Amino acid sequence: MNAKGRLNLREIPVILLFFALVPNAACGGEQAAARQSPVDIAGYTESGAPRLEFAYGCAAAHITNTGNFIKVEYEDGGGIRLGGKAYRLIEAHTHNSSEHTVDGERFALEMHLVHQGEAGEIAVVGILYRLNKANTAIQAIIDAAPAQGEDDTEPLSPLAASDYLPANHGYYAYEGSLTTSPYTEGVSWLVMAEAQEMSAEQVAQLAALTGGGTNNRAVQPLNGRQITAYKAR
Numbered sequence: 634m635n636a637k638g639r640l641n642l643r644e645i646p647v648i649l650l651f652f653a654l655v656p657n658a659a660c661g662g663e664q665a666a667a668r669q670s671p672v673d674i675a676g677y678t679e680s681g682a683p684r685l686e687f688a689y690g691c692a693a694a695h696i697t698n699t700g701n702f703i704k705v706e707y708e709d710g711g712g713i714r715l716g717g718k719a720y721r722l723i724e725a726h727t728h729n730s731s732e733h734t735v736d737g738e739r740f741a742l743e744m745h746l747v748h749q750g751e752a753g754e755i756a757v758v759g760i761l762y763r764l765n766k767a768n769t770a771i772q773a774i775i776d777a778a779p780a781q782g783e784d785d786t787e788p789l790s791p792l793a794a795s796d797y798l799p800a801n802h803g804y805y806a807y808e809g810s811l812t813t814s815p816y817t818e819g820v821s822w823l824v825m826a827e828a829q830e831m832s833a834e835q836v837a838q839l840a841a842l843t844g845g846g847t848n849n850r851a852v853q854p855l856n857g858r859q860i861t862a863y864k865a866r
């Protein structure tokens with residue numbers, strides 16, 4: 634505007650440009666770059682995955698029923714090395730149905746083994762379960778879990794995280810987020826390629842412990858992120 638407060642016609646294109654750019658800078662730009670989880674695992678490349686090594690210990694500390702999740706919490710449960718960096722296992726919990734899908738296929742259940750690095754970085758190992766025969770390691774969680782509103786329980790058996798892993802240690806890797814609030818990004822995701830098996834009755838038992846229903850987040854857009862795979866086939 635000029636000194637008298639009147640709009641100068643020559644300034645109109647500049648003003649329009651301002652309004653065109655500002656919303657993008659404020660939120661549109663961030664939205665486009667969102668790196669959220671879970672995602673559909675498809676179109677991955679078979680090289681470039683960070684090296685993942687398992688070094689799980691035996692002892693789960695206790696089991697908590699949050700009302701939404703059964704959480705197996707670890708204090709001395711070992712952990713993983715990812716790209717040579719150590720991450721300590723903090724907890725295991727499950728989502729019903731699976732959160733990640735593979736080539737569009739959804740699974741009956743997904744376990745998340747949540748790990749923390751020395752600087753607070755998060756790495757999550759996801760294990761997918763399809764319906765078939767009962768799973769002994771899952772049953773050990775069901776048998777030991779407290780009901781809703783009950784105090785934490787001590788595990789009846791070690792609940793070693795290694796008991797959850799499939800025989801084949803191939804995996805998919807990508808950078809994403811927590812799948813529950815506050816959906817923090819910068820999470821290293823490692824989804825095991827070989828699905829485990831469990832029974833429909835076990836899925837129902839786990840769900841019943843947290844009031845029934847589902848507790849999985851919808852698949853989020855990749856927004857240009859690359860998924861890598863290590864011996865996934």
Ligand SMILES: [Zn+2]
Pocket residue numbers: 726727728745812
């Ligand atoms: Zn989870």
